[in-house]
Amino acid sequence: MLSIGEFSKICEVSTKTLRYYDEVGLIHPDEINPESGYRYYSIRQLKKMLLINRLKSYHFSLEEIKAILELEEDQSEEKLCSVLNRKRREIQEKLNAYERTLKQMSKDILNLEKGISVMSYLDNIEVQLVETQPMNILYMRQMMRSDDYAAGYGKYFGRLYEKIATEKLTLLGTPMTIYHSPEYNPAGNDTEFAIWVEETVKGTRDLPGGLCAKSVVKGSYSELTSVYAKLREWVEHEGYELVKSPYEVYVTDPNQATVPEDMVTEVYFPVKKK
Structure with missing residues (x-):
C-alpha cells in the first residue's frame, strides 16, 4: 500500500487534489485508517491515476473523465476510442481557430507598421440596395x-433537408438563417433555420420580399459581425430604417468548403426609407 503522500509524489498530483478527486468520486483511497484517518492507495490504482492524468492532459473535464472511467470493461476500449476521436476533432477545431486568429493578427500588425488603421477593412465592405422576391420557406425556429450555433446549423438544416427528401419537395434556394431576437443574449437567441421550397406544406411560411441592404461575405463566419456593423452604419447613413429581422443566406455549403476563405454568405437587412 502507498500513503497518500507517496501516491501523490509518484503521480505528481497534490494531496489536496487527491482528496478532491475522492469527494467527486473520481478515485477513492483503497483504505482509510479509521483511527488516524490516513489514506492509502494500492499499487494497482497507479494505472488508474495515470489514466486520469492523461485524460486531463487531453482537456477532458472531470465529469467527462468520470464517465469514461465508469465504462463497462468489455466495451471500454471501443468507447474510449470514440471519445478520443471526438475530443481530437474538438481540439483540431480550436487549433484551426487559433491559426486564423494568428493570421489575422499578423495582417493587423503589418498594416499598423505601414500606418494603416486596424479597422480600415470596414471601408472595403460593399453594401447594395436590392429588391428581394417573396419566398415560401420550410423552417424550424429555436x-x-x-x-450551440455551429452544431445547430448541421442539426436543424439536416432535419429540414430530411423533410424535403421525405415529402419530395422542390428545392429553390440554399439554407438561410433569420435572427429574430432584438438583442444578443449568450444564453439564448431566437433563431429560425429555413430553406426556400416551391410547395406550400405544413411547416412552411411566406417570407415577404422587399427592399434590403445587402452585403456579401467571402470567408469565415467570424467576419459576419463586421458586416453587420457596416450594414447598420450604411442603413443609418443613407436614411433608412430596419423593418424586419436580418437574415443570412449560405451560398456555399460550409461542409463543401475546403477552407473558410471559400465560403460565401449573403447578409440581408430589410429596410424602408425613413
Whole structure:
C-alpha cells in the first residue's frame, strides 16, 4: 500500500487534489485508517491515476473523465476510442481557430507598421440596395445559445433537408438563417433555420420580399459581425430604417468548403426609407 503522500509524489498530483478527486468520486483511497484517518492507495490504482492524468492532459473535464472511467470493461476500449476521436476533432477545431486568429493578427500588425488603421477593412465592405422576391420557406425556429450555433446549423438544416427528401419537395434556394431576437443574449437567441421550397406544406411560411441592404461575405463566419456593423452604419447613413429581422443566406455549403476563405454568405437587412 502507498500513503497518500507517496501516491501523490509518484503521480505528481497534490494531496489536496487527491482528496478532491475522492469527494467527486473520481478515485477513492483503497483504505482509510479509521483511527488516524490516513489514506492509502494500492499499487494497482497507479494505472488508474495515470489514466486520469492523461485524460486531463487531453482537456477532458472531470465529469467527462468520470464517465469514461465508469465504462463497462468489455466495451471500454471501443468507447474510449470514440471519445478520443471526438475530443481530437474538438481540439483540431480550436487549433484551426487559433491559426486564423494568428493570421489575422499578423495582417493587423503589418498594416499598423505601414500606418494603416486596424479597422480600415470596414471601408472595403460593399453594401447594395436590392429588391428581394417573396419566398415560401420550410423552417424550424429555436432558441439557440451562442455556443450551440455551429452544431445547430448541421442539426436543424439536416432535419429540414430530411423533410424535403421525405415529402419530395422542390428545392429553390440554399439554407438561410433569420435572427429574430432584438438583442444578443449568450444564453439564448431566437433563431429560425429555413430553406426556400416551391410547395406550400405544413411547416412552411411566406417570407415577404422587399427592399434590403445587402452585403456579401467571402470567408469565415467570424467576419459576419463586421458586416453587420457596416450594414447598420450604411442603413443609418443613407436614411433608412430596419423593418424586419436580418437574415443570412449560405451560398456555399460550409461542409463543401475546403477552407473558410471559400465560403460565401449573403447578409440581408430589410429596410424602408425613413
